Structures are given as structure tokens and as C-alpha cells.
Amino acid sequence: MPKGIGKIKIRVPRKIKKGAVIPVKALITHPMETGFRKDKKTKKRIPAYYINDVNVYYGNDLITHMEWTIAVSANPFMTFYLKADKAAPLKIVWKDIKGGEYEKTIQINPQ
Amino acid sequence: MKEGSKISRREFMMMAGLACTAVLSASSLGSVLKPSIAEAAEKPDVEHINDVLKNMFGSRKIEMAHVKLKTPIIAENGAVVPVTVISDLPMEKDNYVKKIYIFVDENYHPFTASAELSPANGKATLALRIKMRKTSNVRAVVETSTGKLYSAIKAVKVTIGGCGG
Amino acid sequence: MYKNLFKIAVCLAVILSPLMAVHDVWAGGDSASIQEYEQGCTYEEYEKTYLEFYGNSTNEMAEEGNPAELMLDDGKDLYNTVDGSKGKSCASCHGENGEKLVGVAVKYPKYDPAIKGINTVALQINRCRENQMGAKPLKYESYDQLALTLYVKSLSNGMKINVSIDGPARKFYEKGKKFYYTRMGQWNFNCAICHVKYSCKRVRTNLLSPNRRHGDHWPSYRLKWGKTGSMQRRFRGCMKNMRAKPLPYQSEEYRNLELYLTYQSNGLPLEVPGMRM
Numbered sequence: 001m002p003k004g005i006g007k008i009k010i011r012v013p014r015k016i017k018k019g020a021v022i023p024v025k026a027l028i029t030h031p032m033e034t035g036f037r038k039d040k041k042t043k044k045r046i047p048a049y050y051i052n053d054v055n056v057y058y059g060n061d062l063i064t065h066m067e068w069t070i071a072v073s074a075n076p077f078m079t080f081y082l083k084a085d086k087a088a089p090l091k092i093v094w095k096d097i098k099g100g101e102y103e104k105t106i107q108i109n110p111q
Numbered sequence: 112m113k114e115g116s117k118i119s120r121r122e123f124m125m126m127a128g129l130a131c132t133a134v135l136s137a138s139s140l141g142s143v144l145k146p147s148i149a150e151a152a153e154k155p156d157v158e159h160i161n162d163v164l165k166n167m168f169g170s171r172k173i174e175m176a177h178v179k180l181k182t183p184i185i186a187e188n189g190a191v192v193p194v195t196v197i198s199d200l201p202m203e204k205d206n207y208v209k210k211i212y213i214f215v216d217e218n219y220h221p222f223t224a225s226a227e228l229s230p231a232n233g234k235a236t237l238a239l240r241i242k243m244r245k246t247s248n249v250r251a252v253v254e255t256s257t258g259k260l261y262s263a264i265k266a267v268k269v270t271i272g273g274c275g276g
Numbered sequence: 277m278y279k280n281l282f283k284i285a286v287c288l289a290v291i292l293s294p295l296m297a298v299h300d301v302w303a304g305g306d307s308a309s310i311q312e313y314e315q316g317c318t319y320e321e322y323e324k325t326y327l328e329f330y331g332n333s334t335n336e337m338a339e340e341g342n343p344a345e346l347m348l349d350d351g352k353d354l355y356n357t358v359d360g361s362k363g364k365s366c367a368s369c370h371g372e373n374g375e376k377l378v379g380v381a382v383k384y385p386k387y388d389p390a391i392k393g394i395n396t397v398a399l400q401i402n403r404c405r406e407n408q409m410g411a412k413p414l415k416y417e418s419y420d421q422l423a424l425t426l427y428v429k430s431l432s433n434g435m436k437i438n439v440s441i442d443g444p445a446r447k448f449y450e451k452g453k454k455f456y457y458t459r460m461g462q463w464n465f466n467c468a469i470c471h472v473k474y475s476c477k478r479v480r481t482n483l484l485s486p487n488r489r490h491g492d493h494w495p496s497y498r499l500k501w502g503k504t505g506s507m508q509r510r511f512r513g514c515m516k517n518m519r520a521k522p523l524p525y526q527s528e529e530y531r532n533l534e535l536y537l538t539y540q541s542n543g544l545p546l547e548v549p550g551m552r553m
Binding site for chain 2: 021034036058061062063064065066067068069070071072073074076077078079080081082083
């Protein structure tokens, strides 16, 4: 996975039929620290740092809202479905507990 | 042969034994001490899955139907376990899957993730990669907009070592 | 005095002997002396056992999403990125959508007279970068290198693997086979024991796979790694499990081994990126 935090990739099928239910796959780079892990060198505990809130907007509507905890793997990858019945932007926003906000928008153009 | 370099079989065995016990005792000591110290310092508040479910759903009935859970049976890496929750329930305007919950029974905090869906999703499916502390049941609970609860449970073995180098 | 020294030496030897036993004993050469094993089971039998043992979970998960697919898109971007002193990208020679590379990857690894040895896709990418583009070679197993390899291989997806061992490649194939059958490491195992003789048998919670389909899905996403990796990373992992010293990426032995294993997959369609346990 690429280095850094908050690099995002979203993938949808290349050709989308109008009204079809399509999978949306999204990956974001994030350490998702649990707060249980210790630094091997300093022996100090690494504080918890994870994404706890995900929102998906299609057009102007909030269509999916997710709550995550520390038990979601590092570099979270998710798949959910979307009914592509209009040409509109799809925006996904991730928020972590330190106030970081990461978002990406892609255009859905059903034919 | 020099006299000094002679060494009896008995001596050799004793030394070998000593060396072995030294190594063994060091390692066993370590293994005895480590967890107790570690646990005292690190063990967080542990929530039991039954309490969590009770807090979230009260005494509502959870039916074991309409939900399919896809997980590996054996996970060699507990830090990355892919989980897919699929429900065959309809996603219509007034009758849809409102929320999907994922729990891992043996994790310190069993609640792992939830997703609030809407009819615009078209299909009540969620795939995520989750962490598992040890071998445990994974359970998915689905809540419909009409207030019904459905669930599925699957066991995942978390193994350490194995052939996957 | 001498006695004490000797005692210490013996003591050290007893303690250190497990460590010293990690040795590397292999050499190239003909495979005439190899004692071949009988194949434990066919791939079809393995698939059946796999379903009984693990269920269909890995395939089903791959349908829901393979994280390596996102890497593939990065690979396409890299393919079109101009880099190096000559101001070229991969696309400058091989076509914008890689149309000149369609069907090339199924013939790899193959003999290349320029390096007098076996050439793999990953190695060829770095050679192209150095010689044609004047760019720095990418570090093996780095994200960019894997992404580019993945993209180039994916252009031939669905085509049948057709690795040739005729002519000069024969010698390297035999060397790879020899390596496959060489006992190594503290456990004194060789690759063939698990993947030929005892295929379909269990090692604790693992089911041993026959070598028929080891060459058709790399680079692959592995749950154990939580990452995408190459076939040679798996070689290294296997060798660590045998408690032998793993070799560096794209070393001669590994390239020969890759040829040997990919040849076993001849006739199967190439499917990258793979997803497996």
C-alpha cells in the first residue's frame, strides 16, 4: 500500500447501465492504531488513532453512514453497493478521531 | 592427546544438560512472567458479547435468517480478516435494511463496525477487513426499517505460524 | 585452563548448534540425478479437498473485492508516466493502452540471450527502465514495481500460459527443477516434498497444494500478508519456513525456479491479480 495517511482509491465498474446495482470498492491508507500496541524501541504505548466515521454521499443525499472502531484493519478496504439511477457525483468522506478528514469524489455516469 | 582437553562423557552430558536447562529456564521464566506483567498493565476493559448485544438491542428477538456471512474458516493473519455480510432482504422504499452490524465475540470490544444503509444502496451488502484478537465467532446483525433483527454467526480460526511464509 | 576453554566451547556449540544448522546447500546442474516423487494428487482432487477443508470462502471474497485491483490502476498510471533522462514512458514504445504488450506476459519467464539467463516480467521492467528510459530501476517488491508488473501482466489476462523450455531455456529449467528438489535448511525439506509428494495432505491447519497452479496468479493479494506480493516473496517465505536462508529477489536461482513453476501451469489461463489465503 502507498505510504502516508489518507491516500484514497475508489473503484466502480467502467460501464454502468442506468438503474444497475454496482459495487463500489474504496481503499484508504490509515494506520488504524488500536492503542494496545507498543513501540518496539521505546516500549511506549502507541496511542489509538483510527477512523471512526464514514459518510457516503450520492448527489446531495447521504446514502450510507458507517461507524468504525479499532477492530477495522489498517488501510481499510470496503465494498458496498449503489443503485446507479442518476448521473451524479459520489463522495466518500472518512473522519478519524484526531479530526483528520479525507474525502474523494468520483462521477457516476450511467448510460 | 593432552590430558587437559580430555573430557568425560558424564561431564559432557552434565554440561549439555546445564546449557539446556539454562536456556529452558530463561525462556520459561520469560513466558511465565511476561503475560502477568503485560496483562496487569495492558488488559483493557473487556466487554462481553452478551452485554453488548443487550445494550444495543435490548430484549428484542434476533432471528437467525436472511443473513449470509462470508469469512475465511482459517485466518493466518488475525490483523486482516475479510468479512462480507450479505442479506437477501429487499431494499425498497419503506422496507429496507437500515443497519448492518459486525461483531467479533472474543475481541476486547466486540462491536467492530456498523453501516446505516438506505434504499439508494440497492443491495444490503457490506464487505470489510477486520482485526481478530484470537479464534472466535464473528457475527453479523441486520436491522430492517420495520424494526426486525436478523443475524448470522460464523467461526473463524486464527492460527499463528502455519505454512504461509 | 584448556579444559575450561574446551568446556565453554562445547557449551557454546550445544547452545548455538540449532542456529548454525541454517546452511545453504544447493548448486545448479543437470537434473538427471534427481529422484522424482509421484504426484500426491491432481489439481482437481485438490480443489475438492480444498472446498471440504476451507469452504469456498477465498473465491467468494475475491468476488466482493480484491484490494490488488486498486493497485492495478496505479500501475496503469505509472505505465503512462514519463521518467528518466530520455523523456520516455513505457507507453512511448509499447502503445498507450499497452496494446503491444497484450499476450507477452504469458510467455514469461523466458530465456533472454542479453542476460544469458531467464528473464522475468519484473526484471524486464527494470531493464527497460535502465536501458530504454534512462530511469532508475524500481526496488523489487516495492509498491511501484509490483503495480507495474501487475498492470503489464493483466494485459494478458485470460490468455493461456505458454512458457517455452526449448533450446537454451532447457538448461535453466533443469536448474530450477534441481533447486525444487534440493533439500535445504534446518528441517531438511525441499519444495517437492510438500507440493508433489504430500500434496493434498495437511500440515496442521494448512492444506498442501500441488504445484500445478502456482504460476498463474502472481502478483497476488495474500490475506496472510495483508498485502499484494510477488511469487518470489512467497519463495522467500517458504524458504524461511524450511529454516533456510532466503535468497534475494530476482536472484538466478529464483528466476530459474519461477520458470520451472510457471511451466507447470502451462495451458492455464493467466489470472492476475490473484487473491488467496
